[in-house]
Amino acid sequence: MHISDGLLAAPVWAGLGAVSAASVSLISRRVAGRLEEGRAPLLGVMGAFVFAAQMINFPVAAGTSGHLVGSALLAAVLGPGAASLVMTAILLVQALVFQDGGILALGANVFNMALVGVWAGYLPYRHLAATGWRTGGVFLGGLTSVIAASCLAILELRLSIPVHNAIVTASLGWFLVSALIEGAITAAVFQSMQRMNPGWVEARPGGASRIRGVLAAGAVLLASVGAVLASSLPDGLEKLLEDAGAASLARTLVSTPLADYEVQFLASPWIRTAGAGLAGLAIIFSVCALGARYVRRKNGGQSR
Amino acid sequence: MEPLIRVRNLRYRYPDGTQALNGVDFDLYPGESVALLGGNGSGKTTFLLHLNGLLHGDGEVVISGFPVRKENFREIRRRIGFVFQDADDQLFMPTVRDDVAFGLINSGLEAGAASRRAGELLTQMGMSESAAKAPFHLSGGEKRRVALAGVLALQPEVLVLDEPTTSLDPPAQRDLVEVLNRLNLSKVMTTHDVGFARAVATRAVFFDKGRIVSVGTVDEVAGNHRWQL
Amino acid sequence: MKRPVLESWAGGDSFLHRRHAAVKLIAVLVLLAAISTSGAGPVGLLAGFGVPLAVGVALSGLPPAGLLKRVLMVMAFSISFSAAAWMTAGPGRGAVLLSKSALSALSILLLAGTTPMHRILDTMGRLGAPSLLVEVAQYLYRYLFVIAGKAVQMRHAAACRGGWRWGASAGAAAALFGASYTRAENVRRAMLSRGAAGIANTAHSPATAADFALGGVLVAYIAGARLAWNL
Numbered sequence: 001m002h003i004s005d006g007l008l009a010a011p012v013w014a015g016l017g018a019v020s021a022a023s024v025s026l027i028s029r030r031v032a033g034r035l036e037e038g039r040a041p042l043l044g045v046m047g048a049f050v051f052a053a054q055m056i057n058f059p060v061a062a063g064t065s066g067h068l069v070g071s072a073l074l075a076a077v078l079g080p081g082a083a084s085l086v087m088t089a090i091l092l093v094q095a096l097v098f099q100d101g102g103i104l105a106l107g108a109n110v111f112n113m114a115l116v117g118v119w120a121g122y123l124p125y126r127h128l129a130a131t132g133w134r135t136g137g138v139f140l141g142g143l144t145s146v147i148a149a150s151c152l153a154i155l156e157l158r159l160s161i162p163v164h165n166a167i168v169t170a171s172l173g174w175f176l177v178s179a180l181i182e183g184a185i186t187a188a189v190f191q192s193m194q195r196m197n198p199g200w201v202e203a204r205p206g207g208a209s210r211i212r213g214v215l216a217a218g219a220v221l222l223a224s225v226g227a228v229l230a231s232s233l234p235d236g237l238e239k240l241l242e243d244a245g246a247a248s249l250a251r252t253l254v255s256t257p258l259a260d261y262e263v264q265f266l267a268s269p270w271i272r273t274a275g276a277g278l279a280g281l282a283i284i285f286s287v288c289a290l291g292a293r294y295v296r297r298k299n300g301g302q303s304r
Numbered sequence: 305m306e307p308l309i310r311v312r313n314l315r316y317r318y319p320d321g322t323q324a325l326n327g328v329d330f331d332l333y334p335g336e337s338v339a340l341l342g343g344n345g346s347g348k349t350t351f352l353l354h355l356n357g358l359l360h361g362d363g364e365v366v367i368s369g370f371p372v373r374k375e376n377f378r379e380i381r382r383r384i385g386f387v388f389q390d391a392d393d394q395l396f397m398p399t400v401r402d403d404v405a406f407g408l409i410n411s412g413l414e415a416g417a418a419s420r421r422a423g424e425l426l427t428q429m430g431m432s433e434s435a436a437k438a439p440f441h442l443s444g445g446e447k448r449r450v451a452l453a454g455v456l457a458l459q460p461e462v463l464v465l466d467e468p469t470t471s472l473d474p475p476a477q478r479d480l481v482e483v484l485n486r487l488n489l490s491k492v493m494t495t496h497d498v499g500f501a502r503a504v505a506t507r508a509v510f511f512d513k514g515r516i517v518s519v520g521t522v523d524e525v526a527g528n529h530r531w532q533l
Numbered sequence: 534m535k536r537p538v539l540e541s542w543a544g545g546d547s548f549l550h551r552r553h554a555a556v557k558l559i560a561v562l563v564l565l566a567a568i569s570t571s572g573a574g575p576v577g578l579l580a581g582f583g584v585p586l587a588v589g590v591a592l593s594g595l596p597p598a599g600l601l602k603r604v605l606m607v608m609a610f611s612i613s614f615s616a617a618a619w620m621t622a623g624p625g626r627g628a629v630l631l632s633k634s635a636l637s638a639l640s641i642l643l644l645a646g647t648t649p650m651h652r653i654l655d656t657m658g659r660l661g662a663p664s665l666l667v668e669v670a671q672y673l674y675r676y677l678f679v680i681a682g683k684a685v686q687m688r689h690a691a692a693c694r695g696g697w698r699w700g701a702s703a704g705a706a707a708a709l710f711g712a713s714y715t716r717a718e719n720v721r722r723a724m725l726s727r728g729a730a731g732i733a734n735t736a737h738s739p740a741t742a743a744d745f746a747l748g749g750v751l752v753a754y755i756a757g758a759r760l761a762w763n764l
Contacts, residue, residue: 004610005641006633010570028663037729038721040665041396044672045720049713051677052684056709058702065697068706089670093677096645096653097537099607103641104565161614161630162622188699192707200714358722378728386726392679393719398651398671410728438651440678458727 001153002094002109005102009160016156017107023115024088031081046078047086047093058185066181071113071149072121072141073186076129077193077201080122087114112152120220121145127213135187140217142186144224146179151224158231165231172228307331308368308383308462308490309355316350316361316514324350325361326514332462337491339501339522341531342511348494349389351511352464355492356384368461382411385460385489389467391447394454395439400426403439404454411458425453429483445476452483465493469500498526538599542646547594549647553740554656556748561644567755568636573764575628581764582636585754589643600642607638650674676716683712 035043050070057065070090074083091109094100101109121141128137154171157163193200309332316325324347332338340348353359357372357380365372367380388394397403404422409415426432429449434442442450448468455463463484469477481503484491495501501508501522508525510518518528526532543550549557568582590597611634619627644653651671658667687705691697697705758764 002610004607004634005565005637006568006635007611007614007630008569010566013569024666025663028665032665035665038724040668041672041676041720041724042714042717043669044674045676045680045713045717047669047673048676048680049710051673052681052713053706053709055681055684055688056702056706057697058699059697085666085669086673088666089673092654092666092670093650093674095641097539097650097674099603099638099641099645102565102637103561104569104637157614161618162626163614163617164621167617167620185703188703189706189710192703193710196707196711200710353722356726358725381726381728384726386723388719388723388726390719392676393716394723396672396675396720396724398655398675407727438649439675454727 001112001150002091002101003105003112003153003157004099005104007102007157007160008105008108012156012160013104013108016111017104020088020107020110020115024085024110027081027084031085043078043082043086044089046074047090050074050086050090051093053189058181058188060181066178066185068185068189069113069142069146069182070186071117071145072125072138072182073189075118075122075145076125076138076141076190080118083118083122084114087118090114108153108156112149112156116152117145117149120148120224123216123220124213127209127216130208131210131213133210133213135191137213138190139183139187140213141183143179143183144217144220146182147175148220148224150175150178151228154228155231168228168231172225305333306369307333309492310364310366311351311354312364314351314354314361314363314365316354316359318350324514325354328363328514328516330509330516332490332492334461334490336507337493337505339505339508340492340494340511341496341498341501341508341522341525341529342494346511347514348511349466350514352386352466352492352494355462355464356381356386382458383461385455385458385463387448387451387455387463387465387468389470391444391451392439394451395442395447398438399435400431400437400439400442400450401435403450404457407454407458422453422457425457426450429453443476444471445473445479448472448476448480449483456487461490463487463489463491463493465491467494467496469495469497498522498532501526538603539642539645540650542595542599543649545594545647547592547647548743549589549593549643551743552647552747553738553744554648554652555660556740556744557644557648558653558656558660560748560751561640563752563755564640565637567759567764568633568640571633571759571764573762574625575632577762577764578629578632578636581758581762585751586636586639586643590639593643593647595643595646600639600646603642604635604638608634611635672720676713676720680709680713680716684709 031043050068050073053070054067057067059065071083071087074086077083078086088110091101091106091114095103095106095109121144124140124144125137128134128140131137151172154168154175158168190201309330311328311330314325314328314330315323317323326347328347328351330351340351342348350359354361354365354372355367357374357377360372367376368383370376370379370383372380395403397406401419401422404425405413405415405418408418408421413421423432423435426435429452431446431449431453434446434450439447439450465484468480468484472480477497477500481500484504491504493501493504505522508520508522509516510525510529510531518525520528564582564585568578571578571581573581590600608631611630615627615630615634618630651674654667654670654674658664684705687709691701691705755764
């Protein structure tokens with residue numbers, strides 16, 4: 001989902017532009033430090049491969065077809081740092097040559113797809129690659145990367161443009177379908193690659209844990225979908241948090257540092273909702289992280 | 305006289321277990337142009353890749369007195385000018401002029417001077433009008449000329465060509481023969497085209513299963529192995 | 534894959550084509566930021582930014598109809614969101630979004646239609662973009678059409694045998710990966726053969742007085758218009 005120029009509010013594109021520029025420059029330096037001589041073309045050619053692979057149709061159902069997005073596949077093949085860099089290069093070329101996505105919006109698109117999308121796709125794979133659920137890891141990676149990227153995009157657009165809640169909620173269903181398709185395509189391509197040449201998709205050394213892999217995917221999924229729902233169903237989430245006795249804590253956490261500023265902006269129900277949503281996310285993440293830690297301890301801390 | 309290339313008992317096995325070279329002996333003396341004939345998978349290209357250290361097998365490979373080892377790569381790669389089979393692999397820079405200047409800049413020339421020198425070389429090759437173009441706008445024959453210019457820029461002692469006539473139409477092939485014969489350089493080339501070999505090479509060797517199994521003039525070697533249509 | 538029409542547009546020659554890439558890149562960023570932060574209504578936007586962009590189109594020598602067609606193609610995405618904004622916050626808000634999207638798209642097209650891609654990337658590197666990112670993007674663009682050509686052949690082959698099936702598509706994608714991987718390995722060899730390193734240090738020419746004049750006029754116009762008409 002490439003956001004084009006003219007839609008995002010200035011604080012959104014400027015803020016995400018700054019975050020993405022800093023992250024990509026850091027990643028670029030780290031990847032450059034580890035790259036073997038003469039390997040930069042590989043990254044460029046892999047970017048061209050993802051572009052070209054998008055021309056191959058995968059029949060889905062009733063005459064419709066999907067195509068590869070590629071963040072999770074790149075993350076599995078190249079590792080997350082190099083994959084982020086390649087995805088950024090893809091987005092840059094798409095914006096300039098094909099006007100797919102804007103230039104001011106590039107920061108937001110990079111943040112959604114090249115940074116969060118790649119890492120969200122990498123997390124499940126990283127934990128499942130060395131277990132028997134390798135293909136499952138790739139499937140989950142494809143799924144989570146698309147869910148995370150599209151949910152972020154819709155949140156950013158919603159921060160910038162007034163949009164009815166119903167439209168936002170309805171788009172979630174569409175995201176879920178495209179994410180499932182991307183997961184299935186990524187897994188199918190990955191399996192074919194493995195059959196053709198196992199050397200292409202060698203597992204990197206890393207913690208092998210089925211539970212952590214599934215938890216990571218679940219956390220990304222809950223966080224993404226939760227954030228979108230939180231932005232459109234304020235009462236539901238706030239009520240849920242209240243029932244859990246967490247709403248007052250969340251409100252204190254979110255509003256205290258800002259309480260002195262009586263800016264109208266902050267008083268808007270949207271921001272309160274977003275605050276509650278973020279608090280909810282923090283809670284979901286903490287629960288998953290604690291769960292993962294518990295599992296790791298139970299396994300004797302051999303992973304990592 | 306010292307040979308430009310001296311290879312003794314070269315063996316190489318690919319990581320997947322294929323034994324590609326099985327004891328190759330080869331010498332190239334100044335002024336010689338040798339065609340490597342042989343079937344697909346007989347080891348010709350693998351052999352070429354050993355001449356500047358892109359692959360490293362067991363045995364001895366010496367270029368103008370320098371054994372092919374990492375510390376000699378600079379000297380060796382300057383002396384061996386490698387023209388790859390697919391010109392698209394070789395023309396990786398954004399513009400034709402930048403591509404010809406690539407090796408010059410790596411050899412220490414300042415960017416402006418390299419660019420001017422690249423312009424001169426392109427003029428010699430009759431390609432000056434394409435200097436600012438992106439490589440993918442060129443025809444197959446033009447790409448081959450630019451690839452050659454980029455290699456000649458480094459003033460090599462030996463020109464190594466892997467299937468240079470691939471995907472060239474007959475006029476472009478004739479054109480290539482003319483360019484190559486004008487160059488006062490020793491050459492090693494793999495080819496399936498006996499006519500081309502006859503036009504450019506002074507002698508030929510025949511590869512089979514990773515070994516050189518016969519040597520002689522192009523016609524003798526091609527005749528021995530019924531290597532024509 | 535058909536080579537984008539921008540590729541041939543960028544190869545042309547006009548006042549705008551001859552301007553320094555750095556000046557054009559910065560000018561477009563300033564223009565985009567001004568469009569994005571403008572508080573004007575749709576009429577003000579179209580008048581205030583449409584006029585300088587029309588002058589740009591005239592100076593670029595690019596076909597206006599072709600530009601318009603491409604702007605509309607880009608708008609496909611914006612139209613749905615403008616419609617959503619229209620339904621939620623009234624027609625005025627939707628019209629503002631549509632105008633801003635169209636003007637932004639035209640600005641980007643003027644840059645990409647008058648500057649070769651490799652020049653834009655090279656300039657980004659000079660202006661501080663991470664060098665490895667620029668290098669990767671250069672290789673990506675260089676081999677995009679080579680590898681896409683393979684994908685087109687696969688599409689033809691699939692069509693001749695009755696269209697894509699799921700397994701065949703996955704196999705084709707994997708084969709495409711293999712071809713790309715081999716390509717990258719060959720490029721590495723060619724690069725090492727000519728002394729390695731990577732893309733850097735290509736020669737470039739300095740900006741001229743005309744370049745500075747173009748940038749200066751644009752910035753002065755935007756600043757003046759914002760002060761005078763609250764554009």
